Amino acid sequence: MSNPPLTGEARLAQLAQSKAARKRKDRIVEGILLMAACVSVFTTLAIVYILVKESVLFFTHVPLWDFLTDTQWTPLFDDAHFGISVLLAGTISSSMVALLIAVPLGTIIAIYLSEFAGHKTREILKPILELLSGIPTIIYGFFALLVVTPLLQMVMPELPTFNILSAGLVMGIMIIPYVSSLSEDAMRAVPMSLREGSYALGATRFQTATRVVVPAALSGIASAYILGISRAVGETMILAVAAGMQPNLTLNPLQSAATVTSFIVQVALGDLPHASIGYQTIFAAGLTLILLTLSFNLLGYWLRRKFREAY
Amino acid sequence: MNQTVNSKERLRAIIRSRKRWDVIFGILGLLAMSVGILTLVALFAQMIIDGLPRLTSDFFTNFPSRRAGQAGIVSAWVGSLLVMFVTALFAIPVGVASAIYLEEYARKNWFTDIIEINITNLAGVPSIVYGLLALGLFVYTFGFGQSILSAGLTLALLILPIIIVSTREALRAIPQMVREGAYACGATKWQVCSDHLIPYGMPGILTGVIIGLSRAIGETAPIITIGALTFIAFLPPVPFTGEPAAGMFDWLFSPFTVMPIQIFNWTSRPDPAFHANAAAASLVLVVLTLSMNATAIWLRYRLRKNLKW
Numbered sequence: 001m002s003n004p005p006l007t008g009e010a011r012l013a014q015l016a017q018s019k020a021a022r023k024r025k026d027r028i029v030e031g032i033l034l035m036a037a038c039v040s041v042f043t044t045l046a047i048v049y050i051l052v053k054e055s056v057l058f059f060t061h062v063p064l065w066d067f068l069t070d071t072q073w074t075p076l077f078d079d080a081h082f083g084i085s086v087l088l089a090g091t092i093s094s095s096m097v098a099l100l101i102a103v104p105l106g107t108i109i110a111i112y113l114s115e116f117a118g119h120k121t122r123e124i125l126k127p128i129l130e131l132l133s134g135i136p137t138i139i140y141g142f143f144a145l146l147v148v149t150p151l152l153q154m155v156m157p158e159l160p161t162f163n164i165l166s167a168g169l170v171m172g173i174m175i176i177p178y179v180s181s182l183s184e185d186a187m188r189a190v191p192m193s194l195r196e197g198s199y200a201l202g203a204t205r206f207q208t209a210t211r212v213v214v215p216a217a218l219s220g221i222a223s224a225y226i227l228g229i230s231r232a233v234g235e236t237m238i239l240a241v242a243a244g245m246q247p248n249l250t251l252n253p254l255q256s257a258a259t260v261t262s263f264i265v266q267v268a269l270g271d272l273p274h275a276s277i278g279y280q281t282i283f284a285a286g287l288t289l290i291l292l293t294l295s296f297n298l299l300g301y302w303l304r305r306k307f308r309e310a311y
Numbered sequence: 312m313n314q315t316v317n318s319k320e321r322l323r324a325i326i327r328s329r330k331r332w333d334v335i336f337g338i339l340g341l342l343a344m345s346v347g348i349l350t351l352v353a354l355f356a357q358m359i360i361d362g363l364p365r366l367t368s369d370f371f372t373n374f375p376s377r378r379a380g381q382a383g384i385v386s387a388w389v390g391s392l393l394v395m396f397v398t399a400l401f402a403i404p405v406g407v408a409s410a411i412y413l414e415e416y417a418r419k420n421w422f423t424d425i426i427e428i429n430i431t432n433l434a435g436v437p438s439i440v441y442g443l444l445a446l447g448l449f450v451y452t453f454g455f456g457q458s459i460l461s462a463g464l465t466l467a468l469l470i471l472p473i474i475i476v477s478t479r480e481a482l483r484a485i486p487q488m489v490r491e492g493a494y495a496c497g498a499t500k501w502q503v504c505s506d507h508l509i510p511y512g513m514p515g516i517l518t519g520v521i522i523g524l525s526r527a528i529g530e531t532a533p534i535i536t537i538g539a540l541t542f543i544a545f546l547p548p549v550p551f552t553g554e555p556a557a558g559m560f561d562w563l564f565s566p567f568t569v570m571p572i573q574i575f576n577w578t579s580r581p582d583p584a585f586h587a588n589a590a591a592a593s594l595v596l597v598v599l600t601l602s603m604n605a606t607a608i609w610l611r612y613r614l615r616k617n618l619k620w
Contacts, residue, residue: 022499022502023499025499025501026499026500026501029500029501030412030416030500030501032408033408033409033411033412033416034412034416036404036405036406036408036409036412037408037409037412037413037417037426038426039405039409039468039471040409040426040429040430040433040471040472040475041425041426041429043433043444043468043471044429044432044433046444046448047436047440047441047443047444050443050444050447050448051440051443051444051447053447054447104343105343105346105347108336108339108340108343109340109343109344109347111336111340112336112337112339112340112341112343112344113340116333116336116337116340117340125344127608128347128348128351129344129347129348131351131601131604132347132350132351134525134526134600134601134604135351135354135529135597135600135601136528136529136530136531136571136596136597136600137529137531137532138529138531138571138574138575138578138593139354139358139529139574139593139596139597140354141575141578142574142578142586142589142590142593143353143354143357145578146357146578146586147353147354147357170350173346173347173350176346176347177347204329204330204332204333205333205336206329206332206333206335206336207329207332209336227435230435230437233437234436234437234438234439234440235437236437236438236439236531236532237531237532237571237575240532240575241575241578241579261437261439261532264439264442264443264532264536265439265532265535265536268442268446268535268536268537268538269535274451282443282536283443283447286439286440286443289437289439289440290436290437290440293435293436293437294432297432297435
């Protein structure tokens with residue numbers, strides 16, 4: 001150090017100065033962190049802005065009434081029809097198949113892991129099950145098309161190569177961990193004293209699980225189902241690969257059909273000029289999709305509030 | 312006397328039948344688990360049987376080709392690597408910074424409430440919607456085109472909620488006394504964060520980052536939506552090479568393909584020879600994502616074991 005150490009007033013002034021500098025730096029850092037936190041808000045705003053902007057352009061060409069009531073979906077033909085119900089039918093039937101798999105299996109697995117399985121079994125089985133949700137969905141699509149569909153065709157020879165059933169089945173298995181993990185968390189959060197009370201009255205495990213734990217955890221289980229539904233509705237690649245992309249107004253899972261999501265993929269795979277009606281269509285489809293998942297999320301939020309049991 | 316014996320017997324029968332339900336449900340639970348596990352086994356078996364013979368070193372160094380036997384994944388894995396690099400570069404700083412802000416700086420008011428609700432909601436938005444966002448915003452409004460930069464930023468926005476949530480959990484697990492001790496020594500908020508909270512929360516933060524990236528590397532839908540080409544027989548330009556020499560950042564704006572898109576492309580062809588290619592590429596992708604997940608689980612395990620406050 002070339003400077004002699006400061007003493008008295010000068011030293012105090014120097015300390016005050018460095019403190020002020022630190023404070024200033026802290027404020028700058030806080031500003032930067034705040035900006036980072038706002039990125040997620042901007043993302044939401046941008047999603048809403050982009051979807052609404054392009055959809056408004058779309059609805060200047062296509063009346064909302066036609067969009068909701070037309071029974072044909074042929075946006076890229078000369079005789080264009082824009083009936084979203086065709087795509088929604090595909091989304092609904094595939095989600096139904098998936099939920100028919102995921103909800104019963106997921107609930108049984110959750111009850112089993114939370115109430116029946118020992119500590120060791122749970123520690124081993126749970127991560128294996130969660131691998132199911134870690135596998136990229138394109139690989140599930142591949143699996144549905146090349147393994148599940150041929151297997152189903154052995155039983156039902158008239159099943160087309162592209163069908164909702166096999167896509168929905170595989171999607172259901174993919175969703176199992178979402179349903180089971182959240183349900184299990186809800187069940188494990190039920191206080192031990194309730195179980196002890198039930199066992200003390202002589203109830204078996206099965207009775208305790210179905211009549212005490214499940215009702216007490218109902219709000220959590222319901223929101224797990226809702227999450228499963230919104231996963232199924234938003235799932236894209238399995239359907240795009242295995243369900244075919246033919247718009248088809250049917251709820252029959254044995255046929256091929258397009259969904260809201262797989263239609264977007266189909267259009268994106270083609271070469272559509274920017275600002276054409278076809279280009280705007282996928283944003284209208286996207287807006288429909290996000291309104292659908294948003295309403296499910298709100299429903300889940302409401303269910304959690306309404307049926308929450310406080311202990 | 313006879314009646315008591317009788318009612319005892321009846322009681323035993325009731326208990327037996329109730330206990331039987333316990334056993335039945337236990338078996339049912341195992342059966343339900345085995346559906347999931349068997350699916351995993353079948354998935355892997357199919358990928359290994361169909362794909363393993365194709366996994367030669369040529370497969371990793373060849374470009375996609377019209378002839379299935381000569382096709383490879385070099386453009387796909389290079390593309391995936393570069394896209395992940397952009398994603399990580401954007402998502403990690405922004406995600407960690409938002410988490411620190413929300414956990415350590417933010418006062419409880421309507422604005423932070425909005426940010427929190429918003430993050431929860433973003434986590435539930437289907438991935439294809441991010442693709443539409445990217446198509447409208449990055450590709451056309453910002454003019455980034457169908458490039459590595461667009462794809463990387465899209466996936467970064469997609470995994471941002473995952474990183475934020477796990478970083479917040481990691482920060483929350485650090486006991487209050489660490490902060491109090493540092494403040495008592497006169498540290499500012501940022502000094503507390505950068506010198507204590509971030510290093511101590513590192514395993515948790517890394518877990519979130521790895522899980523986020525493993526999700527991003529398998530995402531297909533948003534990348535298809537921005538219109539990434541599926542037949543790419545060249546690599547992005549290496550900086551300062553070629554004729555004329557490529558700029559430092561030219562690769563960011565280069566067309567690209569990624570592993571999941573290559574798999575999609577091969578799956579949607581009718582020729583079974585291409586399906587073998589898809590199986591092989593799927594095997595590579597799945598091993599990659601699962602080993603990333605395993606690393607995350609291992610990190611979490613180490614975190615639990617070594618850290619005792």
